[in-house]
Amino acid sequence: MGASKLSQNDTKQDAFVSEEPDQTRVNGTALPPNDSQEDNIIAAKLAAEREKDMGVWQAIRAYPKAVCFSMILSMSLIMESYDLTLTRNFFGLPQFRKRFGHPLDNGDYQLTPSWMSGLQNGTQVGQILGLMLAGILTERYGYKKTIIGCMLFLTCFIFLFFFATRIEMLFAASILCGLPWGAFQTLTTTYAADVTPLALRPILTTFVNMCWTIGYLISGGVLRGLLGRKDDWAWRIPYAIQWVFLPPLITAVLFTPESPIWLVRKGRLDDARKSQRRLTSASTWPEEEIERKVALIEYENRMEKKLTEGVSYLDCFKGTNLKRTEITCCAWLAQIACGASFASNGTYFLQQVGLDPAQSFNFSLGTSGLALLGTLLAWFILTRVGRRRLYLCGLTSLFLILLTIGFMGIPAPITGVAWASGVLLMIFVAIYDLTIGPIGYCLVSEIPSSRLRIKTVILARNTYNIASICANFLNPPILNPTAWNLRGKGGFIWASFCLLILVWSYFRLPETRGLTQAEIDLLFEEQVSTKDFGVTEVEPFRSVG
Secondary structure, three states: OHHHHHHOOHHHHHHHHHOOOHHHEEOOEEOOOOHHHHHHHHHHHHHHHHHHHOOHHHHHHHOHHHHHHHHHHHOHHHHHHHHHHHHHHHOOOHHHHHHHOEEOOOOOEEOOHHHHHHHHHHHHHHHHHHHHHHHHHHHHHOHHHHHHHHHHHHHHHHHHHHOOOOHHHHHHHHHHHHHHHHHHHHHHHHHHHHHOOOOOHHHHHHHHHHHHHHHHHHHHHHHHHOOOOOOOHHHHHHHHOHHHHHHHHHHHHHOOOOOHHHHHHOOOHHHHHHHHHHHOOOOOOOHHHHHHHHHHHHHHHHHHHHHOOOOOOHHHHOOOHHHHHHHHHHHHHHHHHOOHHHHOOHHHHHHHOOOOHHHHHHHHHHHHHHHHHHHHHHHHHHOOOOHHHHHHHHHHHHHHHHHHHHHHOOOOOOHHHHHHHHHHHHHHHHHHHHOHHHHHHHHHHHOOOOOOHHHHHHHHHHHHHHHHHHHHHHHHHHHOOOOOOOHHHHHHHHHHHHHHHHHHHHHHOOOOOOOOHHHHHHHHHOOOOHHHOOOOOOOOOHHHO
16 A cells, blocks of 8 residues: 555655756756766765664764764753752752741641642743744754853853742742753754764664653752751752753863754755764765765755745644654653653652652662663664554553552552552653653654754654643642642553553554654655554655666
8 A cells, every 4th residue: 555655656756856946947847867966866875775774883883973972962951850850859858848838737848739830830931932942043053052052041040049048039940941951852852863873863862861860860869968958058059060060061062063964954065064074983984975974964855845845833734744743742742641740759759658758769769770771771672673662562561550559549658558659650760761751752853854853843842841831730739738639549640641642652653763864754745654654665766776
């Protein structure tokens, strides 16, 4: 079925390689490609074939600098996840609750559910605004200038966190810091997809998820170490540590080459060649291969122009890009719908089901360690197992764990149930960071067209942020003893959401393992069904023969 549909559109594929600007048309009639054009097409085809045949270690030897630069940019998310985790973990820090909360009859202090939601949602609002601005600024100024500007602004905004005396100041700081954090969320992933070959793309896009888990681990370790302090420095010192990340990151980004794909879209082919040269190893990757790679980027850009003329946000919802935008948005929405935001409040959750603060923070550290291990294992699994299969297995496992936690929350809190709940949360996070967490970053970099990648990923991340806002309103009353106080029974609520995204994934999520950007473009253009997506063969360079 897929093959017959493709054969009906051979002329459309030929148009991608023959329809050039003015010199290829006479009185509206397309002419055959000239020798120069044909040479570029042949070079693009050879580059695509070489990239598909390249193994992981071969790709690392050919692109060692691309690996380093991509990882450096992704490390900015260590700082972001560190701070976002601070906010959630502060709800379980007695010193923070005493400073910004209200006393209870039992002598404890608690923030109100509305402020618990507000502090987390302030960050999400800032990220939504920052993401939209990042798409516009990056399209105009490129990755480097946008990221450095965001880091300089963040350096200033952290002062408001550190010197906060009222909870309203923390709320304002959350919104302001959310602006640059929003940019980091998407630009790190799209840059990794831009500069790395096919074999390394799943590893370096999922490294973004690893940076999140490293931030979680550092945050939990810092707070566990300061748990014995009785003054405001127990929460001021963690905020101040953010300044440690910024100087080395800014210095490293200054030496990072711009994305060759962005440079090609701007018509700066010489700069694209220079950037590509800086991303590869001169000893293993000759000049001829660099020329072929730039020819491939130029060909894919020209091909996508025929499918999508514009590069605006509105173009993400036109034609076949509508389905690509849907899949990209839902792939990130799944990271919330699967119940991960419920599990990320583990420190506070475990205190409400019976563990003391020290034990809950110990569990948090162990959970972060398992998350890091899960992402490491995902690197090896993703190169051998399809994205779709791993995604469906992960969602099914998380659904079953949430149901189990829900049933365990029905009895009154007892120590044994509390410890069992903690173990289940650790297993939940390990499975999440083996499947849904890292694969989400991989999918959102592969599904969009390269011309609309930044804007599509921004729309997807804002879908994630809006879902996070909803989750941040839902989780505090579920866990807070002054509100619904559902404790473990909240697992039933999140299990229902997880089931919905599992059903969507089965019918709508395609397999993209081993496919080049040009092949993915044609598969979407030919409207190949989800079940046939990973097995239908296409030839993007048909006219070359």
